[in-house]
Every structure is written in C-alpha cells, then in structure tokens.
Amino acid sequence: xxxxxxxxxxxxxxxxxxxxSSSVKYQLLDMRDRSRLATGLVERIGEETSRLxxxxxxxxxxxxxxxxxxxxxxxxxxxxxxxxxxxxLGLDSPELAAIGHRVVHGGLRFSEPTVxxxxxxxxxxxxxxxxxxxxxxxITGIRTAQALRPDLPQxxxxxxxxxxxxxxxxxxxxxxxxTADAHRIRRYGFHGTSHAYVSRRTAELLGxxxxxxxxxxxxxxxxxxxxxxxxxRCVETSMGLTPLEGLVMGTRSGDVDPAxxxxxxxxxxxxxxxxxxxxxxxxxxxxxxxxNDMREIRRRVEEGDERAALAFDVYVHxxxxxxxxxxxxxxxxxxxxxxxxxGENSAPVREAAIAGLEGFGLAVDPDRNAxxxxxxxxxxxxxxxxxxxxxxxxxxxxxxxxxxxLVHN
Ligand SMILES: Nc1ncnc2c1ncn2[C@@H]1O[C@H](COP(=O)(O)OP(=O)(O)O)[C@@H](O)[C@H]1O
Ligand SMILES: CC(=O)OP(=O)(O)O
Ligand SMILES: [Mg+2]
Numbered sequence: 001x002x003x004x005x006x007x008x009x010x011x012x013x014x015x016x017x018x019x020x021s022s023s024v025k026y027q028l029l030d031m032r033d034r035s036r037l038a039t040g041l042v043e044r045i046g047e048e049t050s051r052l053x054x055x056x057x058x059x060x061x062x063x064x065x066x067x068x069x070x071x072x073x074x075x076x077x078x079x080x081x082x083x084x085x086x087x088x089l090g091l092d093s094p095e096l097a098a099i100g101h102r103v104v105h106g107g108l109r110f111s112e113p114t115v116x117x118x119x120x121x122x123x124x125x126x127x128x129x130x131x132x133x134x135x136x137x138x139i140t141g142i143r144t145a146q147a148l149r150p151d152l153p154q155x156x157x158x159x160x161x162x163x164x165x166x167x168x169x170x171x172x173x174x175x176x177x178x179t180a181d182a183h184r185i186r187r188y189g190f191h192g193t194s195h196a197y198v199s200r201r202t203a204e205l206l207g208x209x210x211x212x213x214x215x216x217x218x219x220x221x222x223x224x225x226x227x228x229x230x231x232x233r234c235v236e237t238s239m240g241l242t243p244l245e246g247l248v249m250g251t252r253s254g255d256v257d258p259a260x261x262x263x264x265x266x267x268x269x270x271x272x273x274x275x276x277x278x279x280x281x282x283x284x285x286x287x288x289x290x291x292n293d294m295r296e297i298r299r300r301v302e303e304g305d306e307r308a309a310l311a312f313d314v315y316v317h318x319x320x321x322x323x324x325x326x327x328x329x330x331x332x333x334x335x336x337x338x339x340x341x342x343g344e345n346s347a348p349v350r351e352a353a354i355a356g357l358e359g360f361g362l363a364v365d366p367d368r369n370a371x372x373x374x375x376x377x378x379x380x381x382x383x384x385x386x387x388x389x390x391x392x393x394x395x396x397x398x399x400x401x402x403x404x405x406l407v408h409n
Contacts, residue, residue: 100403106158162192361385
C-alpha cells in the first residue's frame with residue numbers, strides 16, 4: 001500500500017469544492033506533494049443536459065462522463081462522491097483531512113480561511129442577497145459535504161478575503177455615509193483567491209520578491225474582474241458590493257450608470273427582480289450577441305458577424321479602461337497579467353486589450369502571444385518597459401493549501 005499520511009501520521013488529503021451557480025468543480029489533492037488525485041466538473045445543473053466529467057489522476061485511467069439531468073447541487077455532489085468512491089477515493093476515507101469550500105461572499109467579517117461552524121454558516125446565509133448567484137450554491141455544497149462527513153473539518157475560503165486590505169478611499173462608494181454604513185454597502189471585490197495566487201506567481205515569473213512588484217491582474221472567466229495589487233496587497237478591484245460591477249462578463253453587464261435601473265423600473269415598467277435578472281443573466285457578452293463563450297464569439301467575428309464583433313469590442317474597450325485606471329492607481333506597473341478561461345486561452349482578447357497602450361509601456365509580441373501552454377509565461381517583447389504575462393490560475397490548489405494549513409497547524 002502506498003503511504004497516505006503525512007510523516008506525523010495525520011491524514012494528508014483535501015477535497016476542494018468550488019460550487020458555482022450552475023456548476024460544481026471538485027478536486028481531491030494530496031497535500032504532501034500537492035498532487036491531484038482526481039478532478040471533476042459537473043455542469044448545467046438543473047437542466048436536462050447536465051454533464052459530469054470525472055478525471056482520475058495521471059495513470060488512473062481515462063476521464064469518465066455521465067450525462068442526463070442532475071437536478072441540483074446536492075445531487076451533483078453525491079454523483080461526484082460516487083465517482084471518487086469508484087476510484088477507491090471515497091469520502092469515507094480516513095486519509096481525508098478536511099473539505100475546503102470556495103465561498104464567494106464573506107462580507108467584512110472573514111479575511112482568513114475559516115472553519116465552518118453553524119454560526120459561520122448563518123453569516124454566509126445572511127450574505128445571500130449580495131451574492132445571489134453564488135452563496136446559495138456554496139451553502140448547499142457545505143451542507144451536503146457536512147452530511148457526508150459530519151466528523152470532518154469543513155473550511156470556507158472566501159473570494160472577498162484578499163480584498164479586505166483595500167484602502168478606505170477605494171472601498172467606499174461616494175454615497176451618504178450613514179446609509180452606506182447601516183446597510184454595509186461598500187466595495188468587497190471577488191475572485192480574491194485567484195488574484196492572490198496569480199499576483200504571487202507573477203512575482204515568481206519576474207524573479208522578484210512579491211513585496212517589490214505592482215501588478216494588474218485581469219481574471220477573465222465567466223465572471224471577470226480586475227485588481228491592482230501593490231507589493232502583494234490588493235489596493236483596488238473592479239467588482240463591488242456584488243459580483244456585478246466592473247468588467248463585461250459572460251452574462252453580466254459590469255459597469256452601468258445606476259440610473260439605468262431606475263429608468264428600467266419607472267419607464268420600462270420592469271420589476272426589481274426582472275432588472276436583476278437582466279443585468280446578471282441576460283447582459284454582458286450574451287446580451288450583446290447571444291453567445292457568452294469567447295471561442296464561439298471569435299468564430300463568429302472571423303466569419304464577419306457584426307454583433308459578435310461589437311460584443312468583442314465592448315469587452316475589450318472595458319478592459320483597456322481598467323488597465324489605464326489601475327495604471328494610474330498604482331503609479332508604477334511592473335506587469336499586466338491575464339488569467340482564467342478567457343485570459344489564459346484567448347490570444348485575440350489579449351492582443352486587442354493591449355493594442356494602442358504603447359504610451360503605458362505595454363506591448364504584446366505576436367509570436368509569444370500565440371503560444372498555447374499551461375505554464376506561466378511572458379507575452380511582451382524583451383525590451384518592454386512593463387511585462388505582459390499569462391499566468392494560469394489555480395483556485396482549487398490555493399483553497400486546498402489554505403484549508404490544509406488551517407486544520408494541520
Ligand atoms: N480556448 C478558448 N478560447 C477562448 N475562450 C475560452 C477558451 N477556453 C475557455 N474559454 C472561455 O473561458 C470561459 C470559462 O472560464 P473559467 O475561468 O473556466 O470560468 P468560470 O470558472 O468562471 O466558470 C468560457 O466561457 C469561455 O468563454
Ligand atoms: C465571483 C464570481 O463572479 O465568480 P464566478 O466567476 O465563478 O462566477
Ligand atoms: Mg472561476
């Protein structure tokens with residue numbers, strides 16, 4: 001039998017759950033060497049076309065797929081647990097040290113990974129109105145995991161945690177102070193686990209101490225956000241009270257004049273819930289051109305589709321505005337970094353976002369930009385004043401590391 005405990009005899013495996021609005025990503029890691037024992041994705045939860053793809057670790061065989069309706073997040077996690085069990089990695093294993101959960105909104109209270117108690121869970125529940133697409137899924141993930149392993153520590157790692165260092169002048173909206181404070185209205189920021197991990201990896205790529213580098217991180221997935229990180233600390237980020245503000249996203253509008261919402265209510269007669277649905281689920285790339293997948297949008301652009309071209313241009317224009325704004329916030333920028341699904345894979349987005357920014361010392365080398373790789377890499381020319389880089393994010397590894405450190409120390 002291969003040893004599965006740390007040298008001091010304690011369990012060394014961590015299961016990470018990243019529950020999104022309609023998907024669950026999971027990974028089982030062995031923290032002795034940070035290796036992945038299995039990874040999986042359940043997508044289109046609640047639809048007839050749900051799909052689970054389970055990938056055993058290297059040497060463990062080919063990916064396995066299940067299709068057909070998976071009704072909710074509880075069923076999704078149970079299906080994932082069955083797949084793990086089929087590989088001899090069931091949740092009943094004594095080697096499992098903890099389960100780490102990505103929790104999107106932690107409000108002001110949680111700036112560190114936290115062992116989940118009933119009281120912590122209540123606080124995550126209280127924050128549902130400010131993360132309506134995310135916190136409910138996170139809560140179901142936690143409850144289901146607790147039911148499967150009531151004896152095991154469950155740890156929450158919050159998307160908001162990394163942003164709690166933002167200075168007050170960046171976190172505060174310019175609205176009446178008493179009203180804002182009474183309702184805890186401020187910029188919280190999200191994707192913090194990714195912004196933290198990627199900014200650290202960028203310093204490594206540059207071969208400089210984290211404390212010495214200023215980085216703009218562009219996390220471009222389904223949700224998308226930018227952050228300005230000075231010497232390892234977040235000083236500004238584009239998402240706000242909720243994950244709706246900022247960049248153009250797959251289905252979310254990002255920045256709009258707040259008066260658009262009054263107008264839609266008063267003049268277009270929409271209810272608040274309808275406006276919420278419009279801005280969160282029917283806007284962004286999907287609202288502009290009907291597609292939210294950047295691969296499909298690029299395919300349409302290449303075919304001369306004008307709506308897809310407009311969606312692409314609006315997306316890239318917003319990115320440019322944030323690169324400019326965060327350059328001013330940081331004063332000196334050492335690197336602009338692209339990450340997550342679109343940032344890691346879409347050379348056209350990277351090229352277009354940096355085009356014309358020579359005055360900021362920014363340029364992309366076309367050959368370097370065209371390289372497809374899972375490794376952190378520079379895509380700027382050697383003589384560039386500011387580095388432009390692609391650094392793949394790894395929220396699951398970061399969550400596993402923080403979870404293990406918390407339960408093991
Ligand atoms: N090869 C690719 N080219 C362009 N975009 C891609 C590619 N692969 C993935 N994407 C984009 O990445 C998005 C998903 O990013 P990801 O970071 O996995 O999102 P999330 O974690 O928010 O679900 C997809 O919607 C798609 O637009
Ligand atoms: C906070 C957020 O937008 O997360 P995701 O990109 O997973 O939707
Ligand atoms: Mg993501």
